[in-house]
Amino acid sequence: METFLNNFSFLFLLFSMLFYWVNAFFNINIFYYFGKLTIIFANLSxxxxxxYTIFTKNHFPIxxxxxxxxxLSWCFTNIHLILEKNNFTIGIIIVPISLFLNAFARLRLPESFQKVTPLIPALKSNWLIMHVTVILLxxxxxxxxxxxxxxYIYIYKLKTKNIFTYKKYIFITKKRYNLLKKLDKLSFRIINMGFPLLTIGIISGSIxxxxAWGSYWNxxxxxxxxxxxxxxxxxxxHFRLNKNWNGIKSAILATFGFLVIWICFLGVNFISKGLHSYGKF
Known part of the structure; x- marks a missing residue:
């Protein structure tokens, strides 16, 4: 059953990404609806x-x-569906990440890792769901x-080509400006929601x-x-709220943060040894 559900979720994510890309590059609206439908099926899978894991293994699968x-793949599909309710098409941005996580779990991890196993003693705690779930969210x-x-950075740096008339140039410039403004505002709001969750996750992890180990910080x-x-x-x-760092400045800083958070999440699991070694690859 686990393999069956994973295969279906992988296929739905793959088709969803393809549908969103076709819609983005060729502006065929029917593919947008196909993409949204398949992402719903992926989410359900x-x-x-x-x-299934909760009922068969008696623990939350984290x-x-x-x-x-x-x-995480499931969480990304949820975020995608929530944001699309605000009439903001972000399937071409988020679906590939969800597919990447799903594919990495299925295709790159050894078969011994691709099994839902009973909890090890270090994780048999009521803090598991509180800490790990919040930090992952x-x-x-x-x-x-x-x-x-x-x-935002990509669209900001994108050069407009084949501008034959002044009116067309004004139209494209205004459209890009509105898109950049929306991206900047939404990016800040989402990070602003994630930061308190990160804070709570770190505090709960310390407790x-x-x-477990007799020390809040090791x-x-x-x-x-x-x-x-x-x-x-x-x-x-801080810079966003107090120094009015919006637009390209905050986008560059967030891009740097994107690299840091991936190192924290996956990079440490590849190369580190320590108290969190149960998550080591």
Whole structure:
């Protein structure tokens, strides 16, 4: 059943990405609706996988890298559907990330990792759902905001070609300005929602660490990079709110934060050894 649900979610995400791209490049509206329909099916497939795991393994599926990647893939589809309700088409931005996480879990992780296993003793705590779920939700929201900032930079740097008339130039310039303004505003709002979640996740992790290891902070690699991530986005919000850093300046800073958060999430799992070694690849 796990393989069946994962295969379906992977196929739906793949088709959804293709539909959104066709709509974006060729402006064929019917493919937009196909993309939205398939992302709904992907969301339901991933949701069924999570529910199936809860009932069969008696724990929420966030105990190893494979489960976390599937959970994150589901979270990205939720964020995508929520944002599209605000009439903002972001399928071409978010769906590829969801597909990447799903494909990485299925195709790159060893078969021994691609199994939902019972919890190890270190994770048998009521803090598991509180800490890990909140920290993962913060990653999802912040990454989505950063992706919008990256899109802002791309559109900002994009040169308009084949402008034959002044009126056409004005029309394209105004349209791009409105799009940039919307991207900038939405990116800030999403990161602003993710930062408190990141803060709560770090605090809850410290409390759990004190119960499990006898210390609130152990300078583990994961803890260090979580702190670095928090500082980067604290600086982002500080400059955004107090120094009026909007537009291209904040987009560049958010893009840097995008790299930092991926190092914190996946990079540490590849190269580090420490108290969070149960998440090591």
């Amino acid at each position: 991933l949701f069924c996988f999570l529910i 105990s190893n890298l494979y489960e976390v990647l599937i959970f 913060s990653y999802v929201t912040i990454i989505c905001g950063c992706l919008l900032s990256i899109s 759990w660490a004190n119960e 300078w583990d690699a994961k803890e260090i990079w979580s702190l670095i991530t928090w500082i980067v986005f604290a600086i982002y919000l």
